[in-house]
Amino acid sequence: MTATDPHALESALRAAFPALSLAGPSDLSGRAPGEHPANLAAGVMAMPASAPEAAALVAFTRAHRIPVVSQGGRTGLAGGGISRPGELILSSARLNAIEAIHADEMTVTVGAGVTLEALQNRLRPLGLTPRIDLAARGTATIGGMVSTNAGGILAFRNGVMRHQVLGLEAVLPDGSVFSDLTRVIKVSAGPDLKHLLIGGEGAFGFVTRAVLKLEPFRTERASALIGLPSAAHALRLAGALQAETGIELEGAELMWRHFFDDSARNHGFDAGWLPAGTACVLLVEVSGETADAARERLETVLAQHWEGAGITSGLVAQSLRQARSFWQLREEADFIYREHPDAPSFDISVPPGSLDRYVADFRARLFQVDPLHGAYVYGHMADGNLHISITHAGAVGPDRQRAIEAAVYEGVRELGGSFSAEHGIGLEKRHAYLTYSDPVKRVMADSIKQALDPDLLFNPGKVPFTALPAGG
């Protein structure tokens, strides 16, 4: 049973857990692996339907020293869900119940395998919505969003996933069930260990349930695309929209010109209305009493600030279809990887006031690496979160990859930012973690990992925990 043969593991699990929902190599061979082609490489996936069933599984895998990899929607962008033969995938697919909606207190208790979109759709008829939203809503699960501490488009107003979680249930590496399902914001009752599981990328537990805060869903919305000379201009304009009464800012996404132009081209969107001097395009969405009122107020505010904010051009959506086409430009960025399959991609955050300075310095550093590199830059402006993809001609070897990483990450910490904003570390940012994070924090993380998972069986090799023998 310590062999790496998935068929043997499948048989052993079927014998030990006759009622368990299980997929073996033949079931998984045709299944889409998600964001990373190696996500399903373990070949065996268990789909426990409850925390006790997951706990029994973990007791079994622990006894046989079988490593486990947690998976939700497999939309992770850092390879945190990658699995290898000999490992068992623990999927949240059957933990898919929206268990209790407490509409009066605006909380929901939800299984880890529920997708964000399924939760949104269930809540909207009640006039409620989770306080977090992101482009991968259709496949990303609540458990995965907890494990990566997801961010998305509402973080500037509501904070990240960590700030939405009131309660959490998870199976720990020792097979016990951590159960802290409070539904209150005020808890100071000993170390709040759910915050180790949030953003823990499966290293400390397999999340089975969560209690999330909700907010009223404002259906009546208006969107606009606005050309601006800099991020600072965009930030001021977003601030003005936030300060307005009668409308609420629901999103403020910034696309630097190269990204915007190529996204527009790929989506057949006419960008001819943008004049020269437009360094970036701001996508804003606001809500109001009615969609018409929101649109009119947005038009009025834009007109008021047109000159002061340095607006070069603007387009207010006149229909829901047009608004969707705006968001498509920002959210459907697959064209990058179709045109540049191996584009090194990054996810950093800096204080919003430093965005222009960071982008200028980063471009200068990238130019030093190779003047032929291009950079797509876009992201969640109001919280300083940038996504960056580097284009290049020809293959990027390890040395060039490191040089590009340095161009992106240098100075981020000194600016008060983070080299990983919302995607986590997984496998793909291990080098960055070891190079750009606080070494004291890493030693502390290693000690905690060793204390909670001494055999390193939970999502091994991810993050990584380097002080430990098999943690590399």
Next chain:
Amino acid sequence: MTATDPHALESALRAAFPALSLAGPSDLSGRAPGEHPANLAAGVMAMPASAPEAAALVAFTRAHRIPVVSQGGRTGLAGGGISRPGELILSSARLNAIEAIHADEMTVTVGAGVTLEALQNRLRPLGLTPRIDLAARGTATIGGMVSTNAGGILAFRNGVMRHQVLGLEAVLPDGSVFSDLTRVIKVSAGPDLKHLLIGGEGAFGFVTRAVLKLEPFRTERASALIGLPSAAHALRLAGALQAETGIELEGAELMWRHFFDDSARNHGFDAGWLPAGTACVLLVEVSGETADAARERLETVLAQHWEGAGITSGLVAQSLRQARSFWQLREEADFIYREHPDAPSFDISVPPGSLDRYVADFRARLFQVDPLHGAYVYGHMADGNLHISITHAGAVGPDRQRAIEAAVYEGVRELGGSFSAEHGIGLEKRHAYLTYSDPVKRVMADSIKQALDPDLLFNPGKVPFTALPAGG
């Protein structure tokens, strides 16, 4: 040097750290101990002026196996700052610089020893304020508020201290300096270990610096006292005020009748305007464009909801002085302990919608314990946080204390609440921690404590970490 003689410890520290700010038994004998008379019992207090100086001290105390107790403003209500001879108090008193105000990004980098009020006063001329406020603002320090994950009166809107901390610096039990001073909301860069220090009550580190989120300070305010038949009525009214445009709800504190009446009597406040059928009194504060506009809007909303909300009587403050007298009724609760010096006191939270049910059930349980017990009940209604003090004739022995605890805590977890909402565990809630918290969470906490502080030198005996030999 393993002796418990404070004079010997003082001499040794003076010899080892000639430049250190240090207070020995003779300096401390006349000093006010703060909330608990035994806070200064160690007799020796070191006041490092920087994280490196604190780290050097911890290396010294660790080498000599001297336990350390962190202290800020010594306003903690759970005995987390109590010290004993043979221990060294690590005070944040000289970590008192407001280091950098980033007004554009609404963040501040601040030393752990700065009081909340000093920070508020420094920020207000800039139109900014921390997103948290509480009655002990004049003495509570940022470091103490981090260590207890303080809550206060704005948590219903902004969350608790944990949600305000963007970055943190601390000295760990091994003498290293944890330095994670990001100023961004989006961080998913490996386990976010500052959340172990937040609410860690000094068990995992000595907090030296923090980066906090800020918000605009709205100076123009209006307050009202409103008599209501139940917490549910109060909750609906607070919800209506939150939904109003043009005003912002800044506080919603609820006082059950026995507390309100005795507080009014003690503060010479006339409560004759409250008719029978008034089960509780809601104190609300709102802000608006101007104080007059806020007051007028508040009066209008109250008039609109008067019958629907079941308001029995109301008083809108006509001056700042009158508003202060309202807040005094809620915040200056010392009269409880003057009249009942040993009143068992509690700090629980339940989902706000369960407040009436909880209070009724609790009162029934308390009546079973002894019909002569009275209960002061008051707190931060909108987040379900109740403070409860039990009055009694004669001494409360250990058995009676346990029976009262059971009356208060029974059912809290099942309702989705917490037996400790914002005061922490310290020494005084150890029994509750061992009785009412998730045993799996406690084992996990014990493992982490052992990994990070194997000699149990940081704030020993608090919380406590029971799986460990000296943790009781």
